[in-house]
Amino acid sequence: MQLEATLNGQPFATEHAPGACLLTTLRAAGCHGPKKGCETGDCGCCTVWLDGDAVQSCLLPAYRAQGRAVTTVEGLAAACATPTAEALHPVQSAFLREEGYQCGYCTAGMMMTLASPGAAACASLAEKLKGNLCRCTGWAAIKRAAGEPDGTPAPCARSATDKAAGHTGDAVPNRHGPKIVVGAPAYTADFPLAGMLHLAVVRSPHAHARIRNIDTTAALAAPGVVAVFTHHDIKRIPYTTACHPGHPRDAMDTYLLDHTARFVGQRVAVVAAETKILAQRAAALVVIDWEILPHVTDPLAALAAGAPLVHPEPESQQILDRGRNLVGVYDRVRGAPDQAFAAADVVVEREFSTGRQQHTHLEPHISTAWIEPDGTLVVRSSTQVPFLARRTLSRVFEIPEDRIRVFKPLVGGGFGNKQEVQTEDLAALVALRTGRPAQWEYSRADEFTASSTRHPMTIRVRGAARADGTLLALSLDYVANAGAYGNHSTDVLECAGFESMAMYRCDHKAIHGRAVYTHTVPAGAFRGYGATQTTFAVECLIDDLAAAVGLDAWDFRRRNLVRADDALFVDNAPAEGHQIGAYALDACLDHVRSRLAAHPLPENTADWLHGEGHAAANVCNGLPEIHRSGARLCLTATGYHLLVGTADIGTGSDTSLAQIAAQALGARFEDIAVSSGDTHSGAPEDSGAYASATTFIAGRAVQLAAEALRAKVQAALALENLATPAELHARLAARGETLEAALHDFYQAKVSMSFAVVGVQLRVHRRTGRVELLRCVQALDAGRLLNPRVCLGQAEGGTVMSLGFALFEELVIGADGAVENPTFRDYRVPSPGDLPPIETRFFEPADADGPFGAKSIGELTTNGAPAAVANAVARALGGRRVASLPVTPERVWRVLSA
Amino acid sequence: MDLIHIEAVVRPSDEGDLPAYSAGDAYVSGGTWLFSEDQPAARRLIDLSAIAWTPIATSPDEIVIAANCTYRQLEAFDWSALPAGRIFPVAIRSLSSSFKTYGLATVGGNIGLAFAKGMMTPVFIALDASYELVTPASAPGAPASVRLVSAAAFQTGVRQTILGPGEYVRAIRVPRTAFARRLVLRRAAHQASSHVTAMVIAAADPVSGAVTLTLSGALTYPVKFTLDPATPVAAQVDAVCAVRPLLADSHGGEAYRQTLLRELATEALAALAAPDHAA
Ligand SMILES: Cc1cc2nc3c(=O)[nH]c(=O)nc-3n(C[C@H](O)[C@H](O)[C@H](O)COP(=O)(O)OP(=O)(O)OC[C@H]3O[C@@H](n4cnc5c(N)ncnc54)[C@H](O)[C@@H]3O)c2cc1C
Ligand code: FES
C-alpha cells in the first residue's frame, strides 16, 4: 500500500505491506528515531505523535497515518514553539542536562511521551510513563529529567554538575548524550545496507524432539526468499554461545543448527528473504516431521536416574557428566564444617529458591553481517564482546580471526545477555553463503523465549554460630537450572559460590554447587552472575542466624563480615586472584543503619504490617589473569585518540575511560576522541564488557597506556624544543611520523572487591500480601568514583533491576516446557509507580590497583536488594519467611494465611 | 507489530459499505490489541474505526455509546448530568495500557476481546447495558441482521463471547436510570502499572436502595449479584466463586484471587457507604 503523510513537517510518501505498523514503515523509510523495543505496545520506545498526539507507532496500522502529520524525535525540536538555547525541545534539554538515560534506547520514546499534550493531562509521572520502560536507569534519572526528582540527598560531596577538566571524579556528561537526545542513528538497526537480506528462524514447538524430516521446498519457493538453511546445510561443529577469554571451561554443546530441539523456541532452520515480512511468512512454510522425545524441566528431576538426557550426543564437549545431565560443579571446603556444625551453639538452616529473571535490555539482540570486497566477514552487532564473538565465529565458520571484523555501534543495554553469540552466527552464515548483507533482529518474544535468563536456583544454606555471635561455619548447597545449553553455567557456579561465601570470615565453609541441564530456555550470564541468587540466600540466613543468637543483625554482620586486612577464603588457601583492596564496607554498614534509624518505621495498622531489612553484598572486579584488556593512545592534531577494545553498552565507559586518559595525559576531556568495541580499529584485543571488568581492568590499561604516552610526549617535547602536544603533532606529521603508546594483553593478577550495603523499609498488606516499598537506602564502596553521575546511574539501575527480581520478575515455564509469559504485559519489570525513593551514598577509599583509585560498580548493587527485601518482609511477618523469589503478593499471602 | 499475513484492508466510513464477512477477515477497531500480537489467521482487516457512528448519543431513555467510541471520547464526554459516567475515566485509567492508546483504543474493541481483565464489560454489566450486535449481509443489498443482548449475557468465558461469525458490536445501550447509581470501582494488580488480577464494582441504586456487586478480573468472566444485607459479603463472594470458574495464571492462582475479590468487595462497599465517595 501507498502511504502519503507529513513527516516532521515534510511531505512523506512510502510503500508498506497492508498489515504493516507505522513503526516499521517509518524505519524502513529511513526514519530511525522511533525504536523497536517490544512491538507489543508495552515499552514506549516507538512513541511518535500523530497530529500532535502521542501514540505507540508499533500499535498503529501504517495506513491510518494516511494524510496525517507524523512527528518523531527527529522533529521534536522543530515542533516546539519555544526551543531552548541548544535548539532543542525543553524536554530534550532536560534529558541532556539530567542525563535521563544510560544506553539511550528508551530515550526517544520517553521524551516523545513526556513532551506530548496527553502527558500533561496525567495525574502523576507514573501514569504518564505507564506505557514506557527503561531497564538501565532505575528511573531516578528519568524522574529528574522529567522535573520530578525523588529529593534524596546527594550521593557524594562533589556536585553532580562539577566537571572541571573532565578528569576522574568529575561528573562529565555521557559523550553520546547529544546524539541520543536528537534520535540520531546510533544503534545496529539504524544502519541498514543496500540489498540487505532479513532473517527469520523456525523455532521448535517442542521441549525435546528430533527432526525426522525437514522440508523446505515451499519456503524456498515463497516470494522474496533467497535461501533456507537447516542442519543438513552446515558442518556440525560444537561451540558455546558463552564468550570467555583464554581456554574457557564452558560446555561445547551448541550447533549452528541442530537436528535435535532441546527447548521450546530453539531455532532449527533459518530463512533469508528480501524483507522481514517475507522471511517470516516463508518460515511458517517449513514443514518438520518431529519425533517427540520425553523432556524434563525440573533440575532435581533431571539429576535423577533415568531422567531424559539433554545432551547424550558424544560430539559435544566439556560436559561434566552428560549421563546425569550435569553441566558442571563447584565444590569447596574450608576447615571441617561437619564438626563445626555439630559443636556449635546455634545452627540455622534454610532453603530458598529463585525465579527465572530475564534481562529485558530494551534493544533486542541484532547483528548485520556482510562480506567486504577483500573477503573480510564483517559483523556489526549489539554485543558486549566483539573480540570474543569474533573468536566464536572463527571457530564456527573455520575462518581465521584476522579475516573477521566484529564491531558494535551504540548498544541498547546488555546486562550479560550480550556476552553471548546469539544473532551474529546466523547472520554471518547467510552473508557467507549468499554473498549478500544479512540482518537478524530478535523480537521481544525471541528475547523472552530463546535468548537467555538468570539461572533459577534452589539453595540450601546452613550457618553455625557461637552464643556470643561469632560465626563458625557456613555451608551452601545450590542447584542451578542451566536450561538446554551449558552456556555460562560453569563459571556462574563459581561466581555464585565464591562471592557469597568469601564475604564472611569463618573457619569452616562448605560449598557444593551443581548446574543441571533441563529442557528449558538456557540460562546465561546475567548481571551478578549467580552471586545474586546465592547472596540472597546467605544474607537471609545471616539475619536468621543473628536472631537465633539474639543479636541485632547489624551487629552480627559488623562482627562477621570480612575486614580490611582479611584474605578471602572459600577453601583452606587464601584466594589467589582476589583481594579486598580498598575497604569501606564498615562505613557502608554504619551509614545505612543510621539513615534507616533516622526514619523509624510506622506502627502496624489494621491493614498494614511494617518491616525493615538490609543486606551486604560484594562484587569482584573482573576475573584475575584471564580477563585481558589493553589500550592504544595516539597523539592527534586535536588531542589524543583513545582506542579500546572493550564495549560501552550503555554503561558510560566511553566517557569514564576518556576521563582516565585525560587525567593521565594531563589533557582535557574534550581533547580525547574514543573508539571502542571494534576488532579492526587498531585497539588491542579485549575480553569485553562484563564481569565488572571495565573500570578495574580496561580502565587501568587505559591509565597505564596514557601515562606511557604522556612520558613519550614529554620526552619528545623536550627533544624537539616545543611547548605543546599540538605543535609536536604538527612537527611529527610533517615528517610523516606519529606518536603513540599501546598496552597489549593487560591483566590484573589480583582483582579487588567492591562492597555495598542496602536497606529497605516496606509494608505488607495483612490480607492481600501486597508489598509496598517505602524507602531504600544504599551505601557503596566502589573505590574512588571515576564519574559520580555514571556511578550513580549504575547504582540506581542495578538496585531497581534487583528489586524487580525480588518482587515481580519471573518467567514461568509450563509443564510443556514453554514460557507462559513471554511479553512485557505478563513479565513485569519495575516501573515508577512501584519504586520508593532510592538514596545512594558513596564511600570512596582509593584502591591501589584500580585506575586512579577506582573499583568496579556495574554489578555491585545487583546482589544485595533481594535479601534486603526478603529480610524486611520476614520482619513484617514476624520472622516467617517467603522462601521463593520473587516475593509475590500471593506468596506472602500464603505465608500470612498458613 | 507488523501483521505479516494481512493481504488487504477495507476501511469504510459508512456502515452500509462493510463487506460480507468471510473466513480470514478480522475486525479492527482501535487496533491496539490486534497489532500487539501475531494474528496468524487474519488475511483481511475490516476497519471499523472510520465508521461515522455518533460516539456518545443521549436520549431521554438511554445513552448509546458507539462501539468505535475511543477512550479519549469517553473520558472527555461531559458526564456531570449522568453521575455514574464518572466511572469511565476511573476504569480507563485502570487499564494497563498507556494514555497513548486512549485516542485509538475503543470500547467495542475492549468488549470484543472479552478478556478476564477487561474493563468495559464489568462496567456495562454494572450499568445493566445491552449490546447491539450486527451480522453484515451475506450478499450486497440483503439486510444485515441485528440483535440486542444484555451485557451480562455477552461474555461466556476467557476470550469467549456469543458473537457469531462476522458478527460485530455496533453500540452499547445503557438505560438512563442506571446513570443515577452510585458506583465504586476497586481493583488489585500485581504492580502499579499491570492489568487487574481482580476487580469489583459496587453500585447503589438511589431509588430502590439495592446494592449490586460486579466481580471480574479474578473470574473467567464477570458476574453481578445483588447484595443480601443479611449475609456477610465474604460469604456472598465465596458463593459466587463456587459457581463461576476462577482464573489462574502467572498473575495469581484461584484461591488467591478469591481472597482479592473478598477484600475488594469489602473495600468497595465501605467506600460506597462513605458520605462523599469517589468512584
Ligand atoms: C500495553 C497494552 C495494555 C493493555 N491492557 C489492557 C487491560 O489492562 N485490559 C484490557 O481489557 N485490555 C488491555 N489491552 C488490550 C486492548 O488495548 C484494549 O482492550 C482495547 O480496549 C482494545 O480496543 P481496540 O479498539 O484497540 O481493539 P482492537 O485491537 O481493534 O480489537 C480487539 C479485538 O476486538 C475485536 N473487535 C474490535 N471491534 C469490535 C467490534 N465492534 N465488535 C466485535 N469485535 C470487535 C477485534 O477483532 C479484535 O479481536 C492492552 C493492550 C496493550 C497494547
Ligand atoms: S515498540 Fe512500541 S511500545 Fe514497544
Ligand code: FES
Ligand atoms: S537508558 Fe533506558 S533502557 Fe537504556
